[in-house]
Every structure is written in structure tokens, then in C-alpha cells.
Amino acid sequence: MTLETWFQAHPNAAAACSGGTDSAFLLWAAKEYGCNVRAYYVKTAFQPRFEYEDALRLTEELGVPMTVVEADILAAPGVAENGPERCYFCKRELFTRLREAARADGYTLLLDGTNASDDAGDRPGMRALEELEVRSPLRECGLTKEEVRRRSREAGLFTWNKPAYACLATRIPTGTPIARRDLERVEAAESALTGLGFSDFRVRLFHGAARIQITEEQVSRALELRPQLLAACGREFDGVLLDLAPRAAST
Numbered sequence: 001m002t003l004e005t006w007f008q009a010h011p012n013a014a015a016a017c018s019g020g021t022d023s024a025f026l027l028w029a030a031k032e033y034g035c036n037v038r039a040y041y042v043k044t045a046f047q048p049r050f051e052y053e054d055a056l057r058l059t060e061e062l063g064v065p066m067t068v069v070e071a072d073i074l075a076a077p078g079v080a081e082n083g084p085e086r087c088y089f090c091k092r093e094l095f096t097r098l099r100e101a102a103r104a105d106g107y108t109l110l111l112d113g114t115n116a117s118d119d120a121g122d123r124p125g126m127r128a129l130e131e132l133e134v135r136s137p138l139r140e141c142g143l144t145k146e147e148v149r150r151r152s153r154e155a156g157l158f159t160w161n162k163p164a165y166a167c168l169a170t171r172i173p174t175g176t177p178i179a180r181r182d183l184e185r186v187e188a189a190e191s192a193l194t195g196l197g198f199s200d201f202r203v204r205l206f207h208g209a210a211r212i213q214i215t216e217e218q219v220s221r222a223l224e225l226r227p228q229l230l231a232a233c234g235r236e237f238d239g240v241l242l243d244l245a246p247r248a249a250s251t
Contacts, residue, residue, distance in 0.1 A: 006137050007033035014102030015111040016095070016134075017041050017066060019054035022113030022145075024159040025152045026138060030111075031062055032155075038105060039066040040098045044073035045180050046090070046167040048187045050194075058159065069101045074180060079169075082178045084124075086169065091125035095132050110134050117145040163200040163249075171204045185236040186210075192232035196225060200249055209239035216246035 007013075007030055015030060017023045017039035030037035041055045052068075059066040071094060074080045078089030099110050112129060114136035129136070138148060152160035171186045172178050182205055189203040189210055198221075201214045210233040214222055222229060222242055233240045 001141050003029045003137060003141050003143070004033045006141055007035040010035065010109055010135075010137075012036045012107060013109045013111050013135075014038050014040055014098070014105070014107035016098055016113070017055050017059065018047075018113070019051040019058065019159075020113065020165060021152060021157075021159045021162050022115050022138060022148055024054075024058050024113075024157050025148050025155070026111060026113045027058065027062055027064055028152070028155050028157055029137070031064055037064060038102070038107065039064050040069060040101055040110075041066055042069045042071055042094045042098055044071050044094070045183050046073055046169045048168060048190070050191075051165070054159065054162075058157070061158075067101055067105065069097050071097050074178060080178050082169070082172055082174060082176055084174055086174070087123065087125040088128050090167075090169070092128035092132065095129060095134055099132060099134075112136055114139045115145050115148055116142050171202060173205065176205070189233045189236050193229070196228055196232065198222070201247065203233065205237075206241060208237065209241050210237040211241045211243055213243045213245075213247040215249050219244070219246060 013035055015027055015037055017027060027039055039059050043052060073090060076089060076093035079086055102110050112134050115138040149160055168183045168186055169178055172182060186203050193201060198214060198218055204211045230240050
């Protein structure tokens with residue numbers, strides 16, 4: 001099945017919009033193939049400001065209406081404890097909120113941007129999507145991440161080469177309770193690194209210090225900018241560590 005025939009069979013839908021490559025292409029395809037689609041963005045402490053701004057820009061450029069749903073994700077059962085099933089509890093809470101908002105607007109079908117490259121066996125959050133009957137057209141139509149990027153570029157979407165971005169909660173080690181202040185510190189540090197010209201990186205909490213993970217081609221630049229990195233992260237963390245094992249580039 002192609003995306004065109006998929007949306008012909010499902011002409012009305014609500015779509016979760018994260019501001020990332022996959023959900024952006026999903027929205028474009030829905031609009032392109034005549035679906036009456038509305039975007040839904042859930043704003044929590046786990047999402048950085050730039051993702052919200054990208055979602056706003058995307059929906060404005062596509063001419064797709066967007067509803068913003070706010071959620072106190074740290075108050076949801078099983079989330080702040082940050083156990084191995086945190087992603088499941090988080091996804092279930094977020095998509096329950098999105099589904100309620102979509103149904104209030106008259107939509108009975110909720111979509112997400114999971115693609116065919118995503119490994120369902122390694123993502124407990126996908127179990128929550130199945131339980132809530134959230135559909136994933138990209139995955140169902142066999143579109144891989146590479147294909148989504150290629151077609152996004154052809155469509156002129158600014159998100160076509162945006163690095164994959166996991167939520168801020170992934171910066172906190174599993175088993176360490178998640179505090180709002182730690183999320184704010186990580187977001188501030190990552191924003192500072194972006195301002196220094198770095199991309200596709202992570203700043204992780206490590207025993208009170210900031211552990212910076214970057215791709216191999218950025219290591220030498222990080223060493224050159226050591227004073228700036230210390231200044232950027234030292235205000236928020238007890239120490240600043242550079243992981244010398246290169247981070248694999250996100251796809």
C-alpha cells in the first residue's frame with residue numbers, strides 16, 4: 001500500500017506532531033493526499049523549546065492547524081521514577097491526552113510518525129501506541145527512515161535532514177529519579193552547545209556532571225573550544241566531561 005492509497009482510505013485524521021523528520025513528513029503526506037488532518041503537539045518538560053518552535057513553523061508552512069496540549073508528565077504514574085518501563089508510561093500518558101483532545105475535535109483516528117526502520121522490540125513506548133490503537137502510516141506502508149528523508153527533501157521540508165532527537169528524559173540515567181531542574185539544566189547546556197555550532201550531540205547527566213557525547217568529526221573542534229564548553233556547561237553542572245567514544249551519527 002502507498003501513502004496515497006492509505007490516506008484515500010482514511011480521509012480524516014489527527015496526527016501527533018513532534019517537530020521531527022518523521023511526523024513532519026507524515027503531515028505533509030496527509031495534506032498532499034487530501035486528508036483532512038489536524039496536528040497535535042504535546043508540550044511537557046521532556047520536550048525542548050526548539051521542537052515546539054519547529055512544530056509551529058512546520059504547520060504554518062504546510063497550512064495545517066495545530067492544537068497544543070499541555071501535560072505535567074512528571075506527575076504521571078511510573079514516569080518520574082525513571083524505571084526501565086518509563087517510555088511506556090510516558091507514551092501512554094501523552095497519547096491518551098492527545099487522543100482525548102483529538103476526539104473532542106471530532107477525530108476518531110490518531111496517527112504517529114513511527115517508520116519502518118523503528119525497532120518495535122526495542123521501544124517499549126510502541127506497546128502503548130498499540131494499546132491505544134494509534135496508527136503509524138509510514139510503518140504500515142514500509143517507509144524507512146532513509147526513504148522518509150529522501151522524500152522530505154524532495155517535498156522541500158526543512159526537517160528533511162534534522163538529526164534524530166530523543167526526549168530530554170533520555171539524558172537521565174535509568175533508575176535515577178527525574179527532577180524538573182535536571183531537565184532544565186540539560187536543555188540549557190544543549191542549547192548552549194547548539195549556539196557554539198555543534199549538532200547531533202547529547203549532554204547527559206553523570207553523577208552531577210555533564211557528559212558530552214558528540215560525533216567523531218566534531219571531537220577535534222570540541223577540544224579547540226574547551227574553554228567555551230566549560231563555560232557553557234559549567235554554570236549548570238558540577239563538572240564537564242567529554243566522552244571520547246564518538247557518538248554514532250543519528251539517522
